[in-house]
Amino acid sequence: MSPTxxxxxxxxxxxxxxxxxxxxxxxxxxxxxxxxxxxxxAVQAVGITAPSANAASQTIxxxxxxxxxxxxxxxxxxxxxxxxxxxxxxxxxxxDLHGTHDAQETAKITAAAVLHKNPGVDLIDGGxxxxxxxxxxxxxxxxxxxxxxxxxxxAVLTAGLGGIPYRGxxxxxxxxxxxxxxxxxxxxxxxxxxxxHPGKFTYNAPSGGGSGYSFVQTVIDKYxxxxxxxxxxxxxxxxxxxxxxxxxxxxxxxxxxTYGQNGTYPANxxxxxxxxxxxxxxxxxxxxxxxxxxxxxxxxxxxxxxxQISNPSLTGGASYLGIPNSSTNKVGARLLxxxxxxxxxxxxxxxxxxxxxxxxxLSMLDPQATAAFxxxxxxxxxxxxxxxxxxDLKSAWASSVPGK
Numbered sequence: 372m373s374p375t376x377x378x379x380x381x382x383x384x385x386x387x388x389x390x391x392x393x394x395x396x397x398x399x400x401x402x403x404x405x406x407x408x409x410x411x412x413a414v415q416a417v418g419i420t421a422p423s424a425n426a427a428s429q430t431i432x433x434x435x436x437x438x439x440x441x442x443x444x445x446x447x448x449x450x451x452x453x454x455x456x457x458x459x460x461x462x463x464x465x466x467d468l469h470g471t472h473d474a475q476e477t478a479k480i481t482a483a484a485v486l487h488k489n490p491g492v493d494l495i496d497g498g499x500x501x502x503x504x505x506x507x508x509x510x511x512x513x514x515x516x517x518x519x520x521x522x523x524x525x526a527v528l529t530a531g532l533g534g535i536p537y538r539g540x541x542x543x544x545x546x547x548x549x550x551x552x553x554x555x556x557x558x559x560x561x562x563x564x565x566x567x568h569p570g571k572f573t574y575n576a577p578s579g580g581g582s583g584y585s586f587v588q589t590v591i592d593k594y595x596x597x598x599x600x601x602x603x604x605x606x607x608x609x610x611x612x613x614x615x616x617x618x619x620x621x622x623x624x625x626x627x628x629t630y631g632q633n634g635t636y637p638a639n640x641x642x643x644x645x646x647x648x649x650x651x652x653x654x655x656x657x658x659x660x661x662x663x664x665x666x667x668x669x670x671x672x673x674x675x676x677x678x679q680i681s682n683p684s685l686t687g688g689a690s691y692l693g694i695p696n697s698s699t700n701k702v703g704a705r706l707l708x709x710x711x712x713x714x715x716x717x718x719x720x721x722x723x724x725x726x727x728x729x730x731x732x733l734s735m736l737d738p739q740a741t742a743a744f745x746x747x748x749x750x751x752x753x754x755x756x757x758x759x760x761x762x763d764l765k766s767a768w769a770s771s772v773p774g775k
Contacts, residue, residue: 430461431703436470436497437690438580438640440661444725445496452719453710460703465492469579469639473499473758480508480695489697493704496537499758500693504532505606510694516705519712522731527689530754534691537711538720539728540660541687541752542585543677547653554654554678558593561680562621564654565628571653573630573637573646576773578765580640581755585686586656587768588756591618592683600683607759615764619771626775634774647675656685663726687752689730728752 435445442464450462467476476492477499483490495503503509511533514521520528520535527536544561546554550571555561565572575583592600594617602608626634630652637643640661646652648671657677665671679685692711694704710716714735720727722740733741755761 429459429703430463431700431707432463432465432491432493433707434465434467434476434492434495434497436467436473436476436495436499438469438661440664440725441496441690442466442468444720444723444727448719448723448725449711449716452716453707456710456715457706460706462707467497470498470758473497473762477502480697481506483695483697484508489699490695492695493698493700494707495693495695496690497693498755498761500534500691501530501532502607502758503693503695504534504691505757508696509533510696510698510701510704512694512705512708517709517712519709519731522735523712524730527730531689531691534693535708535712536689536730537692537708538725539687539689539730539752540658541679541728542582542656542685543659543662544680544685545647545655545657545662545675545677547647547650548674548676550653554676555680556678557680557682558589559682561654562590562625565625568653569628570630570632572628572655573643573652574656575637575639575643577768579638580643580658581686582640582643582656582658582661583636584761584765585755587618587622588761588764589683589685590622591615591764593621594618603756603760604754606757608757609760609763612760612763612767615767619767622768622772623775626772634772636773644671648672659687659728660726664724667724667726684753686755687728688754689752 433445433450435442445462445464446466450464454460454462467473476495476497480490480492480503482488500509509532512520512535517535523536527539530536544554555564561572574586577584577587595603595611595614599611599614603611626632629636630646637646640658643655644657644661644665647655647657648665659677662671662675662677666673666675692708694701694708698704712731714731717729717731717735718737718740721729721736729736729741756764
């Protein structure tokens with residue numbers, strides 16, 4: 372079995388082919404073609420070069436833009452298991468913590484399409500996959516080429532805009548059951564509870580992890596129409612960002628009630644979990660998978676429970692894989708993506724250290740592994756914003772809320 376290798380950012384392999392279906396999002400195309408100087412800088416920065424004579428490759432280049440638990444999923448679990456099942460293939464993983472370089476990677480893939488080059492990545496796991504799909508930059512697999520996709524919920528598949536759903540998760544409300552006998556059931560209940568229990572609630576900075584981001588978006592969504600929420604989930608919508616003001620003000624007013632009571636927040640998901648585990652707070656927002664992993668590892672006390680809230684609920688949903696149109700190893704990418712949707716791989720996602728939600732029916736999986744999802748609705752999960760909107764919201768929170 373070939374070892375899994377992690378390539379540092381910026382060391383993308385040589386690119387060498389043009390996309391098969393060059394349907395480029397008008398906004399991205401205009402931005403890239405309006406200035407040849409901008410394109411030249413992008414090409415020089417990402418190292419896109421001319422096509423290679425040897426297009427076929429048994430190495431699959433995977434780009435992962437997420438938290439460290441998803442890095443571990445690929446490096447320690449999925450890649451080794453795939454290589455064991457398909458010993459003729461090797462998986463190279465490039466990891467980008469918290470999507471710091473999502474904008475650069477999107478620009479690289481778009482520039483590669485405009486310049487008829489390969490971006491140097493075959494399979495992407497990141498929040499910007501749906502952005503690429505909306506721009507027409509993803510290869511759209513079907514059941515003929517990706518047989519296991521037939522087991523995926525059609526609505527979840529359609530929402531991916533060409534992305535391939537492969538796991539799910541949700542942000543939940545964690546609470547200390549010794550001190551909180553009845554957790555808040557709605558967002559309004561939660562906001563009332565926070566103000567009634569100063570210093571006992573926390574959420575992390577949204578730029579540091581999705582559990583804190585989810586709370587921020589959920590408060591913002593409280594003041595938006597259903598139509599506006601849908602638009603922000605589906606497409607970049609800077610014109611709607613002015614409607615975030617009321618939600619941001621609500622968040623700013625919570626500064627004196629959250630842990631620390633001075634507008635300071637945990638840096639990331641892990642710090643929120645630590646604050647709950649050590650008793651610094653009684654309530655906080657957490658990822659379902661990270662919470663389950665902490666319980667399994669014994670780092671989270673058994674008295675810390677989780678619940679879902681409503682009106683609106685905290686966000687969750689599927690995470691998507693994307694195959695760039697211009698990848699020269701779509702055969703390998705399809706093989707890996709199809710395997711990830713198999714019961715064997717889905718069991719690894721569910722029962723391994725990630726404890727993720729599956730995207731295929733529970734009836735196809737190990738009953739002991741899926742028992743962990745008792746009481747949690749894994750089919751109806753509220754989606755987060757499209758990545759450009761999400762990044763803008765993170766910036767808006769950073770400038771409007773902490774320390775204000």
